[in-house]
Structure formats: structure tokens, C-alpha cells
Amino acid sequence: MEPSPAPAPSPPALAIEVRGLVKRFEDVVAIAGTDFEVPMGQCVGLLGPNGAGKTTTVEILEGLQQPTSGEVRLLGMRWDKDAAELRERIGIALQETRFPDRISVEETVRLFRSFYRRGLSVEEAIALVRLEEKRDAYVMKLSGGQRQRLALAVALAADPELLFLDEPTTGLDPQSRRALWDVIEGLKGKGRTVVLTTHYMEEAQVLCDQVIIMDHGRIVAQGTPAELIASIGGEQVIEFATTPALPAEAFAEVPTLVASRPRGNGHTLSVKELHRALPGLLAITAARGVSLNHLSTHQATLDDVFLAFTGRSLREDAS
Ligand SMILES: Nc1ncnc2c1ncn2[C@@H]1O[C@H](COP(=O)(O)OP(=O)(O)OP(=O)(O)O)[C@@H](O)[C@H]1O
Numbered sequence: 014m015e016p017s018p019a020p021a022p023s024p025p026a027l028a029i030e031v032r033g034l035v036k037r038f039e040d041v042v043a044i045a046g047t048d049f050e051v052p053m054g055q056c057v058g059l060l061g062p063n064g065a066g067k068t069t070t071v072e073i074l075e076g077l078q079q080p081t082s083g084e085v086r087l088l089g090m091r092w093d094k095d096a097a098e099l100r101e102r103i104g105i106a107l108q109e110t111r112f113p114d115r116i117s118v119e120e121t122v123r124l125f126r127s128f129y130r131r132g133l134s135v136e137e138a139i140a141l142v143r144l145e146e147k148r149d150a151y152v153m154k155l156s157g158g159q160r161q162r163l164a165l166a167v168a169l170a171a172d173p174e175l176l177f178l179d180e181p182t183t184g185l186d187p188q189s190r191r192a193l194w195d196v197i198e199g200l201k202g203k204g205r206t207v208v209l210t211t212h213y214m215e216e217a218q219v220l221c222d223q224v225i226i227m228d229h230g231r232i233v234a235q236g237t238p239a240e241l242i243a244s245i246g247g248e249q250v251i252e253f254a255t256t257p258a259l260p261a262e263a264f265a266e267v268p269t270l271v272a273s274r275p276r277g278n279g280h281t282l283s284v285k286e287l288h289r290a291l292p293g294l295l296a297i298t299a300a301r302g303v304s305l306n307h308l309s310t311h312q313a314t315l316d317d318v319f320l321a322f323t324g325r326s327l328r329e330d331a332s
Pocket residue numbers: 038041042043061062063064065066067068069070108
């Protein structure tokens with residue numbers, strides 16, 4: 014008997030589908046028509062400066078805000094039809110969460126856990142965010158970072174298939190940030206889908222399979238971190254200023270130059286080969302008789318991608 018042919022692989026199921034999403038607040042356009050998809054099991058990062066539309070996007074996905082127009086599907090379902098089931102299957106940590114002050118960490122997690130039929134035990138949720146020592150502490154006695162970890166424990170209480178984290182690590186110390194990265198990596202390992210917003214480029218680069226860069230309510234770039242960095246063409250970035258200042262045209266002949274942009278009082282050059290570009294740059298400044306200051310180089314990052322697409326730096330915008 015002939016072996017039966019292997020079935021064709023089915024396309025990956027989508028955790029999120031967004032089509033033509035628009036959100037207006039009177040005359041403010043918070044989301045100006047976005048389309049994107051997130052396959053199951055991916056971690057997707059929404060990046061962008063203050064006011065880009067990240068929180069509005071995630072709050073519409075979370076069912077907390079109504080879109081002005083457009084369509085959103087989560088796990089194949091829609092908020093207008095399947096709200097009760099969706100609430101059981103997604104977890105939410107808001108950009109800012111206020112819990113009652115005079116109940117303990119454990120009581121807070123227990124309260125939120127009681128809203129769901131299935132989920133983690135209270136102990137598991139507290140252990141995941143390493144708040145065991147604070148189990149009996151009142152919420153009002155927690156530090157800012159501990160409160161954020163409590164918000165994450167609450168979001169994880171139902172062991173959600175799809176988790177939304179709006180700036181989960183803003184204000185956390187580096188150790189807590191890494192601990193949270195470990196939690197997110199663990200969720201990815203279990204096939205969960207995570208949507209996070211962040212101002213931290215290295216966070217997106219480490220955690221995210223897919224990055225969506227937003228600016229003024231639009232998606233300006235989308236892809237894996239590696240694809241986005243490759244898309245700007247230069248692997249290396251040189252930042253510098255000269256005294257006196259020179260126009261950008263002065264650097265057009267730098268070897269292997271891909272792009273040059275102004276940054277502050279100086280310039281940012283994307284180049285393919287640092288070992289050829291740097292001597293060229295030094296020769297130009299020597300020939301012009303200008304002195305070079307603040308010279309630094311780095312491997313291209315998502316911040317350079319943002320700068321290339323918007324002309325502005327996330328680093329300068331990030332608080
Ligand atoms: N309830 C509201 N009423 C009016 N305008 C709003 C409202 N919520 C958000 N906006 C506006 O929509 C735009 C997008 O805001 P949003 O909170 O989505 O930005 P964000 O990308 O999350 O920014 P941040 O990095 O500061 O958190 C901003 O211009 C904001 O002022």
C-alpha cells in the first residue's frame with residue numbers, strides 16, 4: 014500500500030487579527046487605520062513614543078475601549094459576540110493599576126483568581142512573580158516595582174492563552190526586569206501569546222518574535238527585530254558631532270555609507286563596514302579642519318530602525 018501523503022501543513026492559527034482599526038477621540042486620531050496579525054505562541058511588541066497609540070490599541074484588543082471603526086478578532090472570536098469566553102481566556106496588565114490599599118497581596122490575587130473558572134493556584138501566581146515574601150503585606154506598603162509584579166500575578170491568575178502587558182517593566186529595577194523577562198519567556202515556552210508595549214528597545218529585541226513600531230497612530234514598520242534592523246541597510250551606526258558643525262553633504266563620501274541623518278547637533282551614519290567607514294570619516298574631518306566630538310559606534314538596534322522610519326529617536330522620547 015502506498016503511504017498516504019502527509020497532510021499539507023495548515024497555516025498557523027492567529028491569536029489576533031486587526032483590520033482597518035481606527036480610534037478617534039473627538040478631533041484626536043489615536044489610531045489612524047492599522048492592520049496586523051499575531052500568530053499563536055508569538056510575543057509581539059508594540060513600540061513607539063508617548064502618544065503613538067499603543068495603549069489605545071491594546072485597550073481595544075482587551076475589550077476596554079470601542080474602536081471608531083475596524084475589526085478585531087482574538088482567538089478567532091469577537092468582543093461583541095463572545096465577551097464572556099474571551100474574558101476567561103485573556104489576561105490583562107494595564108499601564109497603571111490601582112488595587113485596594115488595605116488588602117494583602119495574597120487577598121488581591123485570591124480576589125481576582127475568583128473571577129475565573131480555571132487558572133493557576135494563588136500560590137503559583139505569587140511565586141511566578143516572586144512576591145512570596147510580600148504575601149501578607151498590604152498593597153499600600155508595596156514599592157512601585159512590587160505593585161507592577163502584583164499586577165502581573167493578577168493578569169496570570171487565569172493562566173491565560175493570550176496576555177496583554179502595557180509597559181510591564183517601566184520603572185522596574187534591572188533585576189526585576191530580567192525576572193519578568195524570564196516569566197514571559199516561560200509563557201512563550203508554554204505556547205502562550207503575549208502582546209507587550211515597551212519603550213525599551215533591548216526588551217523588544219530580547220523577547221519579541223515580531224515588533225510593530227507605531228507613530229502618530231500608524232504602523233511605520235513591522236517584522237522580526239532582525240528583519241527590521243536589516244531593512245535599514247546598515248549594520249553599524251556611527252554617531253558624532255563636529256566643531257564647527259558641518260552639513261550632512263560633507264559625509265556623503267564616507268565609504269560603505271547607507272544613510273545619514275541629523276541627530277541633535279550632530280549626525281548619525283548607518284554604514285555597512287565600520288573598518289572602512291571610520292578612516293574615511295576621519296579623513297574628511299581632517300581635510301575640513303574641524304574637530305570631531307562625541308564619536309561613538311554601535312551595532313544597529315531597533316532604535317535606529319525607529320529613527321530611520323520617523324526621523325526621531327525613541328531614546329529621546331522615552332521617559
Ligand atoms: N480618553 C482619551 N481622550 C482623548 N484623547 C485620548 C484619550 N486616550 C488617548 N488619547 C490620545 O490618543 C493618543 C494615543 O494615546 P495612547 O495612550 O494610546 O498612547 P501610547 O502610545 O500608549 O503612549 P504612552 O507611551 O505615553 O503610554 C494620544 O494623542 C492621546 O492624547
